[in-house]
Amino acid sequence: MDTRRRLKLELRVAAFLLGIIALIPMVVSNDYWLGVLIVSMYFAMVATGWNILAGYTGQFSFAPATFGMLGAYVTGLAGFHFGLPAFAGIPAAVVVSAMIGFLLGRIVLRLHGPYLALTTLAFAEVVRAAISNSMTITRGDLGLNVEAIPVSRVGYYYFFLGALLLVVSMTFALLRSRAGLFLQAIRDDEIAASSRGVNVVTWKVVAFTLSAAIGGLAGALYAHFAQLISPELGLLSQSGMIVSMVVIGGMGSLVGPLAGAFLVYYLSEFLRDAGGYQHIVFALLVIIFARFFREGLWGFTRALTPVTAMPSGTAAAANSKSDGDRSISTARVVLPDASTSSPILGVETLSKSFGGLQAVKSVSFDVAEGEIVGLIGPNGSGKTTLLNILSGHYRADTGIVRLDGQAVQNARTNELAGKGLLRMFQLTRIFRRMSAFDNLMVAGRALGLDEGEAQRRANALLQDLGLTGVAHLDAGRLSGGQAKLVEFGCCFIVPPRVVLLDEPFAAIHPTIKDVMAKFILKRNALGQTFVIVSHDMPIIAELCTTAVCMNAGEVIAAGKTRDVLSNPLVIESYLGEEHDRTTHS
Amino acid sequence: MLVADLVINGLIIGFLYALMAIGLSLIFGVLRIVNFAHGEFYMVGAYAYSLITLSSGISPWFALPLAFLAGSLVGLVSERLLVRPLYAGYANWGFMRDEYAVIVTFGLSLLLISLADKIIGPFSYRGPTLLPPSRIELGPFLLNGNRLLAAALGIAILAIAVGFVRYSYWGKQIQAVAQNRLGASLAGANVNVVSSLVFAISGGLAALAGALLAPFIAATPDVGLFPAVKSYVIVVLGGLGSIPGSIVASLLLGVVESLAAVYISYDYRDTFGLVVLILVLLFRPQGLFGQKGREV
Structure with missing residues (x-):
C-alpha cells in the first residue's frame, strides 16, 4: 500500500486512541491510575520518537531513554542551580537534547551498519555513569528534586496529552511530507536512496535530531511530574521497555508506538504486582514478535486488508504496444x-x-x-x-x-x-517495503518535483512501463523483471542528462x-x-x-x-x- | 614510575577485555551481526564461577572450565533458537536481517538479565581468588598476584583461541564461512555447525572473562553491561571483524582508562573509552585496523 494511504488510515486510528485517552478522566478519578496513564504518555512520546528513527529510517539507537533522561536533567538542573521555571526549562531541555542528538548523529550516522547501535549503547551507559558520578552537580544516585507545576493531577494529565498530541501530529506532518518518503527509502536501501538523489546523511541526522528532541521534551515533562529524577531514568532496561513497546505495537507505523506504550506500561504495572515478571515477559515478547510477527500488533490489522492479485509480465508487453x-x-x-x-x-x-x-x-x-x-x-x-x-x-x-x-x-x-546523472544497478536496488509508485515518488521528490507533479509523472511512467497493475504493491513483492523496471523508471521521472545502466x-x-x-x-x-x-x-x-x-x-x-x-x-x-x-x- | 605502573595495570585489564572483544568480533566476522547479548555471556561466566565455588567448595581451578562450558552452552542455544533463522531457509530475509539481529539479540540480553534477577536474585556474589592474596615483585613493580595470574591466563586463552581459528581444521572452516558463506557451503563446509561453533566459542570466551574477573568484580544480573559496552567500543575501534584489531584496541583501552583514571578523573574512568571512540570515528571511521569495504 502507498505510504500516503497507509498513513491516513493510521492517523485515523491514532486520533481515535487519543480521543479515548482524552475521555478517560471523565470516568477514572483514581490518582494512581491517572498517574499510570501519564507515565504511559511519557513512554508513548519517547516511543514515537524512537520509531521515527528505528521504524521509519532503519537506524537503531539504543539510547531512547537516555535522551529522556537528558531532557529531565536539563530542566531539573536549570531549576535547581539557576531557579529557571518549568516554562523555560522544558523548551531548554528540548533544545539541548536536540543539539546533543545532532552532534552525536553527525559523527555516527556517516557510517552504515551496526555502528549506530554500538555507539549509542556506549553513549547511553557513559552518560548515565557521568550523571551518577557527578555528585556535586547532579546529586548522583540520590536523585534531583524538580519543581512541580502548580496544577492538579488531571491538569498534568491534559498537559501530557497535549504534548503527546503535538508529538503525534508533528510526526504525521513529517511522514506526510517528502521526508516520510526519504526516511523509508533510507531504511530500505541507503545506496539506492543516494542514487535517486536523496541526501542520506542529512536526512538520517534530521531523524536522529528530531527523535532526540522528542525524547528531551518527554523527559522534561516527566521530571516536572515526578518531581524526583535519578540516573535510573536512563537505564538500559528503560530503553528496552521503549524498544519492546514499539516492537510489540508495530514498528514503522504511527499507531504502533502509541498502542504499544499504553499496553506494555499497563501490563508492566499489572505484572509487577503479580510478582515482578514484567521484564521477563517483555523480553520474551520482543523476541517472539521479532521472530514471528515482525509488524507487531498493528501488523495483524494490515494482514486483514486484501492484496490485489499480481498481474504477470504480459501486461507490460501489452501496454508497451x-x-x-x-x-x-x-x-x-x-x-x-x-x-x-x-x-x-x-x-x-x-x-x-x-x-x-x-x-x-x-x-x-x-x-x-x-x-x-x-x-x-x-x-x-x-x-x-x-x-x-x-x-x-x-x-x-x-x-x-x-x-x-x-x-x-x-x-x-x-x-x-x-x-x-542517474544510474541503475546490476543487482536490482529498490525500496522493497514501499510501493512501486512510492519508489518513483522518492526519486521525483528528491530531484525537486512538487507533490502533484511527481504523482503525475510517476503515474505516467508506470503506464509507459506497463506497471500500472502493480503500482500499489510493495516493491518487494514484484517479480525480478518488474522490480528492474521500477528501478529503471526511477532514472526518468525527471528528464536525466546521462543515464548509466549496469546490465x-x-x-x-x-x-x-x-x-x-x-x-x-x-x-x-x-x-x-x-x-x-x-x-x-x-x-x-x-x-x-x-x-x-x-x-x-x-x-x-x-x-x-x-x-x-x-x-x-x-x-x-x-x-x-x-x-x-x-x-x- | 607511576606511569609505568599504570600502563602495566592497564595492560592486565586490557587482556581480559580482549577475551570479551574477540568473541564479539568473531561473531561479526562470520555472521555479519553484532551480538547485543554478549555482556550476558560474561554474566553467565561470572555467576557460574562464583556460585559453583561458593556452593560446592570445589577448587576454583575446576570452576574455570565449567564457566567456559556454561557460556558456550548459552551461546549454542542462543544461536540455535534465535540466530539460525537468519540464514537457514529464509531467503527473503535479506533486507530484514540487520533489524532482526539487533532486536532479537537485544531482547535476549534483556531476557537473560531479568532471568538472572528473578532466579538468582539481585544480590552480588564475589568468587574466590585462584591464589591466596599475594604481591609479586616484578623488577621495580609491585603487582597484585591474582590480577597478574588472571591476565596470564587471559593471554594463554587468547593464544589458544587465535591459534584455533588460524590453524585448526574447524578454524579454517570458520575462516572460509567468514569470507563467503555460500561458497564455503558449496565447498563442503558445514555452515550451520560453524555458526554454532562460533557462538559457542564466543560465549565461552566471554564467560571465561567473567570468571577470571569474578574475584574482583562481583557477579550481579547486570554485571555484563560495562564489559559489553567496552567490547563494543573496542570492536569499533579495532575495526568490526578484525581479531588482531580487537586485541590491540583492548590493550589500548585498558591503558588509556588506567592512565586517565589517575591523571584526569577516577569518577569518569568509564567515559574515556567513548571519547577515544568518537575521536576515532571522526578521523578514521573504519576503525584503527578495519578496511574500507566494497559497498556497491
Missing part, C-alpha cells in the same frame, strides 16, 4: 551528430585500485550528448568499477570526470543525481527487455544520453551508436559500435586468445 511503435530507424534520425556536439560526460585518465588490484587504469573517453554508448568487456575488466566512480559511489585515485564541462569526480552520489537486460524476460529497449530509444530521441554496460552483443549493436571496450582495467577500443565489435583486440579479449599485451598499451 499501445504507446506507439516508434521504429528504431525514425528514432535514430533525431540523434544529434555525435562528432560535432561537445561531450556531456568526459573521463580523463581515471584510475582506481583496490589494494594491489588495479581495477581501472588510466581510462579516458568522451560521451557526446545524445549518444547511446555501449560499455563492453569481459567480466572483471573494470566496467562496474568505472560506473561506480562515475556515479560517485567510489572515489577515483586519480583522474577527472566532467559532467557538462564541470569537474565532478569528488561529488557525492546524490549531488550527481541532482545534476542529472539492465541481464536475467529478464524478452518482453521486458523489449519494453526497456524501446523506452531507451524513445528517451534518447528526446536528447537523453545513455551509457549501457551489457554482455548482450546483439542489443548493444542494435541500440548503441558508439561503444567502449575495456579489458583488465584499460580501454582497448572505442569508436563506432560496428568498428569496436570487429576490432581484433576486442574479439581476442572476449574469446581469451593469447596475445601480446604490449600491442595495445
Whole structure:
C-alpha cells in the first residue's frame, strides 16, 4: 500500500486512541491510575520518537531513554542551580537534547551498519555513569528534586496529552511530507536512496535530531511530574521497555508506538504486582514478535486488508504496444551528430585500485550528448568499477570526470543525481517495503518535483512501463523483471542528462527487455544520453551508436559500435586468445 | 614510575577485555551481526564461577572450565533458537536481517538479565581468588598476584583461541564461512555447525572473562553491561571483524582508562573509552585496523 494511504488510515486510528485517552478522566478519578496513564504518555512520546528513527529510517539507537533522561536533567538542573521555571526549562531541555542528538548523529550516522547501535549503547551507559558520578552537580544516585507545576493531577494529565498530541501530529506532518518518503527509502536501501538523489546523511541526522528532541521534551515533562529524577531514568532496561513497546505495537507505523506504550506500561504495572515478571515477559515478547510477527500488533490489522492479485509480465508487453511503435530507424534520425556536439560526460585518465588490484587504469573517453554508448568487456575488466566512480559511489585515485564541462569526480552520489546523472544497478536496488509508485515518488521528490507533479509523472511512467497493475504493491513483492523496471523508471521521472545502466537486460524476460529497449530509444530521441554496460552483443549493436571496450582495467577500443565489435583486440579479449599485451598499451 | 605502573595495570585489564572483544568480533566476522547479548555471556561466566565455588567448595581451578562450558552452552542455544533463522531457509530475509539481529539479540540480553534477577536474585556474589592474596615483585613493580595470574591466563586463552581459528581444521572452516558463506557451503563446509561453533566459542570466551574477573568484580544480573559496552567500543575501534584489531584496541583501552583514571578523573574512568571512540570515528571511521569495504 502507498505510504500516503497507509498513513491516513493510521492517523485515523491514532486520533481515535487519543480521543479515548482524552475521555478517560471523565470516568477514572483514581490518582494512581491517572498517574499510570501519564507515565504511559511519557513512554508513548519517547516511543514515537524512537520509531521515527528505528521504524521509519532503519537506524537503531539504543539510547531512547537516555535522551529522556537528558531532557529531565536539563530542566531539573536549570531549576535547581539557576531557579529557571518549568516554562523555560522544558523548551531548554528540548533544545539541548536536540543539539546533543545532532552532534552525536553527525559523527555516527556517516557510517552504515551496526555502528549506530554500538555507539549509542556506549553513549547511553557513559552518560548515565557521568550523571551518577557527578555528585556535586547532579546529586548522583540520590536523585534531583524538580519543581512541580502548580496544577492538579488531571491538569498534568491534559498537559501530557497535549504534548503527546503535538508529538503525534508533528510526526504525521513529517511522514506526510517528502521526508516520510526519504526516511523509508533510507531504511530500505541507503545506496539506492543516494542514487535517486536523496541526501542520506542529512536526512538520517534530521531523524536522529528530531527523535532526540522528542525524547528531551518527554523527559522534561516527566521530571516536572515526578518531581524526583535519578540516573535510573536512563537505564538500559528503560530503553528496552521503549524498544519492546514499539516492537510489540508495530514498528514503522504511527499507531504502533502509541498502542504499544499504553499496553506494555499497563501490563508492566499489572505484572509487577503479580510478582515482578514484567521484564521477563517483555523480553520474551520482543523476541517472539521479532521472530514471528515482525509488524507487531498493528501488523495483524494490515494482514486483514486484501492484496490485489499480481498481474504477470504480459501486461507490460501489452501496454508497451499501445504507446506507439516508434521504429528504431525514425528514432535514430533525431540523434544529434555525435562528432560535432561537445561531450556531456568526459573521463580523463581515471584510475582506481583496490589494494594491489588495479581495477581501472588510466581510462579516458568522451560521451557526446545524445549518444547511446555501449560499455563492453569481459567480466572483471573494470566496467562496474568505472560506473561506480562515475556515479560517485567510489572515489577515483586519480583522474577527472566532467559532467557538462564541470569537474565532478569528488561529488557525492546524490549531488550527481541532482545534476542529472542517474544510474541503475546490476543487482536490482529498490525500496522493497514501499510501493512501486512510492519508489518513483522518492526519486521525483528528491530531484525537486512538487507533490502533484511527481504523482503525475510517476503515474505516467508506470503506464509507459506497463506497471500500472502493480503500482500499489510493495516493491518487494514484484517479480525480478518488474522490480528492474521500477528501478529503471526511477532514472526518468525527471528528464536525466546521462543515464548509466549496469546490465539492465541481464536475467529478464524478452518482453521486458523489449519494453526497456524501446523506452531507451524513445528517451534518447528526446536528447537523453545513455551509457549501457551489457554482455548482450546483439542489443548493444542494435541500440548503441558508439561503444567502449575495456579489458583488465584499460580501454582497448572505442569508436563506432560496428568498428569496436570487429576490432581484433576486442574479439581476442572476449574469446581469451593469447596475445601480446604490449600491442595495445 | 607511576606511569609505568599504570600502563602495566592497564595492560592486565586490557587482556581480559580482549577475551570479551574477540568473541564479539568473531561473531561479526562470520555472521555479519553484532551480538547485543554478549555482556550476558560474561554474566553467565561470572555467576557460574562464583556460585559453583561458593556452593560446592570445589577448587576454583575446576570452576574455570565449567564457566567456559556454561557460556558456550548459552551461546549454542542462543544461536540455535534465535540466530539460525537468519540464514537457514529464509531467503527473503535479506533486507530484514540487520533489524532482526539487533532486536532479537537485544531482547535476549534483556531476557537473560531479568532471568538472572528473578532466579538468582539481585544480590552480588564475589568468587574466590585462584591464589591466596599475594604481591609479586616484578623488577621495580609491585603487582597484585591474582590480577597478574588472571591476565596470564587471559593471554594463554587468547593464544589458544587465535591459534584455533588460524590453524585448526574447524578454524579454517570458520575462516572460509567468514569470507563467503555460500561458497564455503558449496565447498563442503558445514555452515550451520560453524555458526554454532562460533557462538559457542564466543560465549565461552566471554564467560571465561567473567570468571577470571569474578574475584574482583562481583557477579550481579547486570554485571555484563560495562564489559559489553567496552567490547563494543573496542570492536569499533579495532575495526568490526578484525581479531588482531580487537586485541590491540583492548590493550589500548585498558591503558588509556588506567592512565586517565589517575591523571584526569577516577569518577569518569568509564567515559574515556567513548571519547577515544568518537575521536576515532571522526578521523578514521573504519576503525584503527578495519578496511574500507566494497559497498556497491
